[in-house]
Amino acid sequence: MILATHAIIGGAIGKFFPNDPILAFTLGFASHFVADAIPHWHYPLFSAKIDRNDPMKNDMLINKWFIVDLFNIGVDCLLGIIVAVVFLHPQAAIDSSLISILAGALGAVVPDALQFVFWKLPDRVLRALQRFHLWIHSKTDIDAYHLSGIAMQAAIAALAIMLANAFVH
Secondary structure: OOHHHHHHHHHHHHHOOOOOHHHHHHHHHHHHHHHHOOOEOOOOOOOEEOOOOOHHHOEEOOOOOHHHHHHHHHHHHHHHHHHHHHHHOOOOOOOHHHHHHHHHHHHHHHHHHHHHHHHHOOOHHHHHHHHHHHHHOOOOEOOOOHHHHHHHHHHHHHHHHHHHHHHOO
């Protein structure tokens, strides 16, 4: 999943726990792995170094493309957080509900950030998390199907928003 979709799912989860941002963050974090188990599309990362024989050796190179990737990742993440806030917390007040939505969204994107940390500073805890992340991640590659991949993620994000808004007022 792209980060925007993860953030929207996590934000929707956070809406269910308006007074418990720690639980919202934790469940948002867990939702990342559930969402990654669904076949989904990814946009390309130009600085990615993929090891087809051993995905634990994948990396993101700090090269001329890294800034482009960092910008795209940042826009992706920020867009998801903005959409989550606009559609899940339309009032202008800063309250516990907004904090929980933001906590859920943040929790949902953290696992991908931790992958980058693992690539640069591998340790035992991150190694176990990365193994789990790779294990649960869908093995179905639909990256060549840009339009349907984007549409599917938009539909998943819309469903998450609709469900949260339908069940939490």
